[in-house]
Amino acid sequence: MLNKLKKKLDFWNLTTITLIVFFAVFLIYPLGALLLGSFQGNDGSFTLEHFQTFFEKKYYYQSLMHSFAVTICVTILAIAIGVPLAYLMSTLKIRGKGIIEIFIIISVLSPPFIGAYSWILLLGRSGVVSKFFMEHFDITVPSIYGFGGILLVFTLKLFPYIYLYVSGALKKMDSSLMEAAESLGVTGIKKMTTLVLPLVLPTVLAGAMLVFMNSLADFGTPMLIGEGYSTMPVLIYSEFISEVGGNAHFAAALSTIMILITTIIFIAQKYVVNKKSYEMSSLRPIHPVKATGIKNFFAHLFIYVIVGLAIIPQVTVIYTSFLKTRGAMFIEGFTLDSYKRVLERMGDSILNTYVYGIIALVIIIILGMLISYASVRRKNFFTSFIDTIAMFPYIVPGSVLGITLLLAFNKSPLLLSGTASILIISFIIRRLPYTMRSSAAIIYQLSPSMEEASISLGYSPMRTFINVTARLMMPGVLAGALLSWITVINELSSSIILFTGNTRTMSVAIYSEVIRASYGTAAALSTILTVTTVVSLLIFFRMTGSKEVSL
Structure with a gap:
């Protein structure tokens, strides 16, 4: 009996169960909480008032x-x-x-x-x-x-x-x-x-x-x-921020409407593409x-x-980051004062961006490889479900996802609001699809015979995946990981909902500086983000030998 249970609970079955639990806790439950919240009145009763108001x-x-x-x-x-x-x-x-x-x-x-x-x-x-x-x-x-x-x-x-x-x-x-x-x-x-x-x-x-x-x-x-x-x-952001503690349910109703619209559009697009596709x-x-x-x-x-015209924004921010400023005005002359102020006042935002981004990226790569392999090689109802639900955040607006997570995890037993964890979770959930799709694309090109040969020589499925399949997947994984990394460090829509003074990221800091008309520091922070993007691209080209990024 015990041996039968061990056979059933092999590496990939345990992985599938773990992934289902992960998405149940951090995606399905928050979305369910959002949906229920959109139909709740201030007294907790069922109502359609919020949709009617909209x-x-x-x-x-x-x-x-x-x-x-x-x-x-x-x-x-x-x-x-x-x-x-x-x-x-x-x-x-x-x-x-x-x-x-x-x-x-x-x-x-x-x-x-x-x-x-x-x-x-x-x-x-x-x-x-x-x-x-x-x-x-x-x-x-x-x-x-x-x-x-x-x-x-x-x-x-x-x-x-x-x-x-x-x-x-x-x-x-x-x-x-x-x-x-x-x-x-x-x-x-x-x-x-x-x-x-x-x-x-x-x-x-x-x-x-x-x-x-x-x-x-x-x-x-x-x-x-x-x-x-x-x-x-x-509108969703304004209503949520202005109504916190009062009527967050209306913001939930607005978010529900957005999710419904994006889902319908996504399904319609998939239908048209499937009807009009050609082999070349x-x-x-x-x-x-x-x-x-x-x-x-x-x-x-x-x-x-x-x-x-497309590159003007990057050129503008780099140039203005070195200009002298007086309040909200740029004046003649060049200086590094904006960078000094950024490092003195917002060094924690820069550090947070890289630390949270790296943690999120490592988890994204691991999850992306596991989900893509399971959905391609171990295809069944559960792996197909995981593949579908993991792609859902692709069509959910960032501000909606931020509100979803904040409403779900603002009380015990999972009190995550105000912590770095909730930001990292939002990055993972929101940017995982890039790495998943690129990983799945490379798996389709790999012959299963190499994995079968490894297992026939005595390697377990887990060791085979780590030592053989994962290494062969790496070019496709890196392409998706690049997009995941760059979109994570540039993320604003969900971060602006979830951040606190201690967990502020560079994108939030840039937005705050622009709102305050502190254009010099905003330009300096934007330049740091742009340089990070360019360096990431150069590292990617160096590691893969490629000269282009495919989507």
Whole structure:
């Protein structure tokens, strides 16, 4: 009897049970608590009052309309920019292509609120560009605040997702398809719209989903430059912060509405992708050719302008971090005073970011490898359930996840609110899907015969996984871990809900400094984050021998 029990409770069965318990405690229970809280009145009774209030008052439901307006427009613009950019970069020889791709990766991996802050410095009421045009040409540039500013920041931040996805798809396309189209007289824009676009449509939709979700969930950008143009994440944050101790149930109801909307959108996108997917093999991959004349000029102009605009936020924060400041104003001259103030006043925020990030990353890598292996090699109902539930935070906005965890763990027996643990848990839950998907992708490419050979030589399943499979998985794991790491250290949406004075991270500190108009220290902290991102990329390229990051 005991031997039978030992056989049933082998390494992978115990791992599956442990993972189920982990997600039950830190995801299913908090989401259940959120759902129940959204239907509770202040006296604890069941009520639909919160949902009724949302749909009856224009102030509330208008925020949802604003969110949809922003996300739909951003997604369309990101596709309109990202697809042609990927096509030109893949089919034409572009000068400085390597540097351009690094700039694109840096721009997509930096936090959106840094972009918002940078554009305030440039096009705000006292911005450099705004003052220049007013003083020299008596021209008032369009305001960066409101819908237009949010659209600009999100589009320049998120179009690289479309670019990276479509670039990856074009590398799998056989050049003979294009040659056949050209032999039939289909060239230029017609070739792109009738041949290339239909073939990469599933990839475009996958990238569009990422753009849509990121813009829908982002809190920092509309909070900094919205100025009355309230979106759902801002509304949820404002209601929760202003109503703590009074009516947190209304914030829970708003969060429930957001989860329902993102889930429906995600399911619809998956359905369309599955219906429209194609198999492609690149026996003869597309080779870039050198364009000539006006085509070459406009191709380079388009690429340089778009990428130049996308990288402006990083250039702006790095430059301004070395400027002298007087209050909220930058003055002539260069200094390291902003960095000195940051290290003196906010050294703990920098340390917290790296310590929490490293702890979260180690756990993310372990969980990502275990879940991906179990879901691919040990497929059953329970491992499929774990794989599905672990991906769910991918579509849950950060501010919603923050409120979910705070409502669930603000009392005994698991009192985690105000501790570093709750921040680390939110990082793990929210950023685990990146490492999971990249790990699963590499497992599909590994033959089970190597594991079978190891087990036949006397190694246990656990030792086989650690000594054989895990090592072979490492290239795919590192790609996902890079994205998990960079998004963890840049995380704001959930951190702004969960942090305390002792657990503040760099992203929260940057946001706080911008709100206080302490632009010098905000720029210095932003530069540290940007440099960390670049160094992380360089380490990744060095360790993997790769020169690109695939999503």
